[in-house]
Amino acid sequence: MESKNNKNCSKFSHKKRFQKPQFDHKNYTKKTFRHVDQVTETEVGISEFLSNLEGFSGVIKARYSDFHVSEVDPSGAVAVLTNTDIPKEEKVIIDYASLEESPIETLPQNIWKDIREMVKTNSKESVKFDVSDLEKEERKNLHTKVKGIFGNKIDSNTIEEDGKKFVIFKKPTQGSKERFVWPEGRGDYVHFILYKEALDTMTACYRVADVTKIRPSFITYAGIKDKRAKTTQWMCVKQVEPWKLIIKTKPIRSIKIGNITFKDTPLKLGDLRGNRFKIALRNVAAENIVIEKAIEHVKDNGFINYYGLQRFGNDKEAPTYTIGVKLLLGNWKEACDLILKQKKSDDPHSDVGKAKKIFAETKDSEKAFNCLNRSKNNCVEAKLLQGLAREKDNYVNALENIPRNMRLLYLHSFQSIVWNKMVSIRIKKYGLKPVENDLVVINDVFVENEIGVDESFVENFIDGKDEQENNPEIHKQKQQVKALTESELSKYTIYDIVLPLPGYDVIYPENLKEEYKEELGKYGLTLEMPKQSVKTYTLSGAYRKILGSVQDLKWKVMKYNDPNNSLILSDFDVLRKIEEPKDIPDGKFKAVILEFTLDASVYATMVLREIMKIDTSPSAQVKLNDYANPSDDSAKIAVTNGSTKEEENVISNGLMHNSILNNKEKMEEFKRSIYGDTTKRRNEEEEDDKKSPKKQKTDD
Known part of the structure; x- marks a missing residue:
């Protein structure tokens, strides 16, 4: 008998996938909104501050539009x-008639001459060229370059005869399919x-x-x-x-x-080089003098360079570093089980939620994978289920179906929690001055063992093979460090000190070696972090500065009334000539607008933590984000914060007090922005299609 879950999954045909769902008023039930147990700052080693200055309360990311990130390239x-x-x-116009010598390295002079003659005389005779010695990419380039020169005056394709490969150049036949050729030059x-x-x-x-x-x-x-x-x-x-x-x-x-x-x-x-941030902190409760002192201190002195909570995932039931540990230990089945674990935070009505339930109950990975619809190509669980279905009980091979960069994030998450704990111990134990045996980098190379992750751990990802030319990693350079002697302490500051991320090719500082050993031992690992038979899960390690600095920091205080209004403009807002949000001198709420630049792999939330002296976890922040209607207790989102009693408060009327659905005018504006004038849009799309260039044919 077909299970209920599988029956639900089978309802999603390809055709139905894109149909607008009908709202079932009769069977509608209100959802309960709550946050489940989340990883806390102290659990991932974030515990210290640089100063004892007074902080202030405020909401980080009350709306996603309060947080803007712009990349900074190597040139700045x-x-x-x-x-x-x-x-x-x-278009690059090439006069092929004037080219006596072959302009293509892989095309012999005699073949070039025959092609020119064929085009010039409109001959119906084809030109045949043996390309058995050329690689596929070389053959592809040959097609592209010849077409780039002669355009639609010539057709080419690759054939095989008697075990050899030939390229045939000929005049195009009437009605032959054309294909766009990348312009030469x-x-x-x-x-x-x-x-x-x-x-x-x-x-x-x-x-x-x-x-x-x-x-x-x-x-x-x-x-x-x-x-x-x-x-x-x-x-x-x-x-x-x-x-x-x-x-x-x-x-x-x-x-x-x-x-x-x-x-x-x-x-x-x-x-x-890094990232430029523009951030709005809402409902700030502090005098301007307190705000100024806190910000200026960070501007002058920096902050502890912790890895932010985003590095470790959102759910305490299966944080990303625990998966990383299983991979490092070679416990492939346990790693798979953690990735596919059913969690309280899972939406039971979602693709992934249903698939996880089927897998938990039946251990049938193929059945669970086939249940997926929209999530089939863009989530970790789908990729792993697909791998398990193909590889059966070969868990290490099944994991290979998850893109390599995603698997590396699990490993780096583990390195990060160890590093966070060690930097907290270092600061508590030795303070903010260099001490004997501290490490410094001596070859000006700061390439960490990372893959360019900023501010958020990736839960959704792209599909694709790990092809180096299409998805290249950072070119890693080996960092060289030395331990400071007592006579060298005056030559360095705390801003020069680094700590290692665990790996087989790092030096551990003697003044923290026992602490590293003890922490790694908790997970069944050693300082040596031996190389594994599966190369992907072997970490060489790297070094990271214990303090970070903020560049080009600007800030201002702003008053506002409506919690739903944007306080900062995005690139696209400026492009559309949206008016800059204005300060309302007698506004009900105070905001602080910050703008600054950080190096790559440095967390803006850790800058805000040092300024505000608050907990940056989502669990803590969501408690602060109901400031516009504090008297309506039924509208508050319940948060489980490590307590044994779990509150479950339903949102009043099924909606947050500041939901757009409660504002008729904003709802109408929202609907227009979504649906717009469909006739106008259709005409625009037809006009766009007319503008698209015609194509020429090329084969290989």
Whole structure:
């Protein structure tokens, strides 16, 4: 008999997937909204502050529009979306008749001469060229370059005869299919700026890839940006027509693409200096003098360079570092079980929630995977279930189905919790001055064993093989460190001191070696962190400065009345000429607007923690975010914060007090922004299709 869960899953046909769901008024039941147990700061080693200055209360990320992140490239340029125009086509006109010598390295002179003659005389005779000695990529380039020179005057395709490969060049036949050929002379790599709202970087890549009909792994980026924020970053893809990036992504409301350029080199993971942040802290309760002292201290003295809570996932039932430990120990089945574990925070009505339930009850990975619909290509659980279905009980091979960068995040999460705990011990034990046996880097190389993760741990990700040319990692350089002697202490400051992230190729400071040994021992690991048979799960280690610094910090105080109004403008707002939010001198609430730059892999939430002296966990922040209607106890979201008693308060009328559904005027505006004028949109899309270039055929 078919299980209830499987029956529900089977209802989702391909056709129904895109139909607008009908609201069932009769069977509608109110949902209970609550936060479950989440990892706390102290549990991941975040415990110390640099100063004893008075902090202040305020809400971090009350709305995702309160947090803006813009990438800073290696030259120091900040990513800003300034235009969404399709670049003017710069066609390179080549007079093939004037080219006596073959301009293509892999094309012999005699073949070049025959092709020119065929085109010139409109001969119907084809030109056959033995390419058995050429690699596939070389053959592909040959097709592209010949087509780039002769355009639609020639067709080419690869055939195989008697075990040999030949390229056939011939005049196109009437009605033959044409295919776009990348213009000769233009850079192969399309670099562009991607602006997104409330999406993580990997999901954004997946959506862009879906509408442009390319593999997600072909899109490269320098770093991963926040999900709950408005962010701007550079991305790159090889030989994709710019009009597709601009026009085909228009229906994706949360994404805008622009500032397209062409380059000869791809964008690689780690090709960034840092990030520029613009942050609004709401409902700040402090005198301006207190705010000023706190901010200026961080501006002058920096902050403890902790890894933020985002590094460790949101759920205490299966934090990411626990999965990392299982991978490091080679406990493959236990790692899989943790990834697929049913948690209180899972939505039982979601794709993933249903699939997890089926797997927990039946251990049938194929059945659980087939239950997935929308999540089949863009979540960790789906990839793992697919791998288990294919590999059966071979757990290590099944894990390989999860993209390598995602698996590395689990390992780095474990390194991060150990590092956090060690830096807290170092500061409590020795203070804020260099001491004997502290470590400093001596070769000016600061490339951490990371993959460009900023501010958010990735729960959704892109699909794709781990192809180095399409998804390159940071080029790692070995850092060299030395232990300080007593005579050298005066030459260095606390800002020079580093601590190691555990690995087989790091030096541990003698003044903390026992602490590292004890902490690693809790997880069944040793200081040596021996290499594993599976290379992916072997960590060489790296070093990280114990204090971070803030660059170009600016701030202001602002009063406001409506908690739903934006307090800072995004790139896209500026592009649309949205009016700058104004200070209301007699406003009911106070906000602090901050703007600053941080190095890559440094957490803005740790800067805010040092300024405000507050707990940055979502559990703590959500308690502060009902300030506009404090008397309505029924509207408060319940939070479990390590207590034994779990509160479950239902939101009044099924809605938060500040929900857009409670504001008729805003709801109408929202509906217009979603649905708009469908006739006008259809006409625009038809006009866009007319503008798209024709295609020429090329085969291999």
